[in-house]
Amino acid sequence: MSHNLIIFLNAHQICHKLDITGAYAKIGYFEREADLIFQDEVHGNLFEQVEGTIDLLFTKYIKAIISYDGIHRNETYEYPKEVVREALLNAIAHKDYSGSTPIQIRVYPDKLMIWNEGHLPENWTVGNLLKSHSSRPYNPDIANSFFRSGYVESWGRGISKMTELCLAGGLPEPSYVVEGSDFWVIFKKDIYNTEYLESLGLNGRQVKAVLFAKEGKITNSDYQTLNSISKRTATTELTELSSKFKILIKTGTSGSSIFYKIVGQ
Template sequence: MKVKKIDKDEKHDLEFKQNWRDEYLKWICAFANTHGGSLYIGVKDNGEICGVKDYRKLSEDIPNKILQAMGLICEVNLLDEGGKKYFRIDVEKYPFPVSYHGKYYKRSGSTTQEVVDNELDKMILAVQGRTWDSVPVPHVDVADLDNDSIKLFKKMALDHNRLDSKALDVSTDVLLRNLRLFENDYLTRAAVMCFHPDPEKWVMCAYIKIGFFADNDADIIYQDEVHGSLVMQVEKTMDLIYTKYMKALISYDGIHRKETFFFPKEAFRELLLNAVIHRDYTRPTPIQIRVYAHKIRIWNIGKMPVDVPVEKLFKPHSSEPRNPNIANVFFKAGYVESWGRGYKNITDVCKLRKAKLPIPEENSGGLVVECPPSRQYLDAERKQGKIIPYEDAVNPTVNPTVNPTVKLSKNQKDILVKITENSKITLTELAGLLGLNRSTIADNTLKLQRLGVLKRVGSDKTGYWEVIF
């Protein structure tokens, strides 16, 4: 006899349970607080219909318990499949927060979770049809905003034809009202974040942290913090990354100077804008950018929308900006073309520049994107005799020179030459070949490891050296 199944998988709006338990009222509460959904009783996790025995009693008990516990009226449908009775409880999304025994629940993927603290605040805003950045902020006036940020916005908006001169030739008060950055007579969080010189007065850790790391992640060589309005943070961060942190390889096409970065500037700008616009500002964690000799990683706190998992980012998808009012400011300024097209633009730029696509993944409650070096950059390094990743070295250079981001002494360069020739060379053998004391060799190999240029794999006796870049 063929087993009857429901040909659907459990997800954010669908749940299967074999028997009824009162604790499943939490699932109904979660559906009401999220997107609505259906709870099946008498169905196994794999969708197989097993039925319930006490269906007559449950037909009365379930609706009454839902009403008494949460004040909700849900459709409780008794279904029959080959004599097996089972229920489908259909729950609508409610326009107000629903609690069960004084606690609030929501759906996250195919799980039910209790909502507390900042998440509860966000849920209350969501059911009211509002977002975090639309909330008014007392005790701040238009006069408190940063004039340079306002001027930059106007220039960008005009240059990109997002707003004409007539729309921009107005007072700051009128401009912000036209951008929907007022709630009655109060500036909103979006206005404060985008244009106030110190948004951290209201929002903890609303800044960007940048660090240059050795490839082993153990040592940070130098670092910066970028504060100020979000508009200015984007500009300052891009300038820092592409002048101080990511050094260009210089070449000449005739008399024309050519700069080659290991990751395209236009593509990284899109990633930075995504981080700024989609960051969860209720969490006290700054945007973090880790720069290495041959890669850059950018991380922002905030989970991906259920309907837009990481694997869909490079495909056409709808946009669900966590902060739509902040997103609108950057759209009107011409920083972003249209919502949902960021990764399409990144793909186009990387294809044009012959660069590798960035690699996004969910990590530590947020999104981290790693940007690898382009083949064009690595080829340019080879031509200029720069140190290159050991695994990419088909014919290792016999005379490596200083990478633009790391300063090496003559002894350190000589050590790397010998190690590229023989990865299992010992400190004693290096000392003999280079005419140096063993302690000098040991001291310099340690410094190279701290710089992220050199890595020791395995034990001192049986291991080997690996040149990182």
């Protein structure tokens, strides 16, 4: 038996042995915070939980945008699969299994949230996670099993990797919330697309302006040029986007120094 095969079998043995209350994943789809529409649970050993959870998320919970390149069908998911997989692996490797609550994945129309009960290393804050750091998993045996099986790296790059993949996919950076033993990873999808903006009641000019601002910012002059309209109309409609729809935020004090950016960017 080869050395690599022995390592792989040992890794599987560690993850198969984990038979603890709460050692499973729970998925729910919410229209709003209090409106649970449907839910599922994924049980089995940790490898089966990873594969089963990802398969269920991307067949039932997360939509794919269909496009065609000639006769070839392309599917672009709302969230990159590699990002969600990395977050799930992190949740499993860092979960405090002394608690009895499963990993929870909440899917909303505009975001996806992954929760696990866990703790940051002593004296760490979220700031430590967002900068270069060493790999310090809460459950080193589980993390090592995933590493030996080729599921993860062992360099503490999970956070930066998720950020890179989200930005490459045109999504906002993930956010992280740590409150006591609650650890949340939150992904927001790009809701600023034509269909969504029109559903809010924006007119065609305003939709074009928001899509333009996604690339960085938009000024009153940009709005006028983009839509071939007067300064007065541009001012009125930009004011609506910031005060009524609360999609853009106004920056600057007067004249050419004023510009608008997408809220949260």
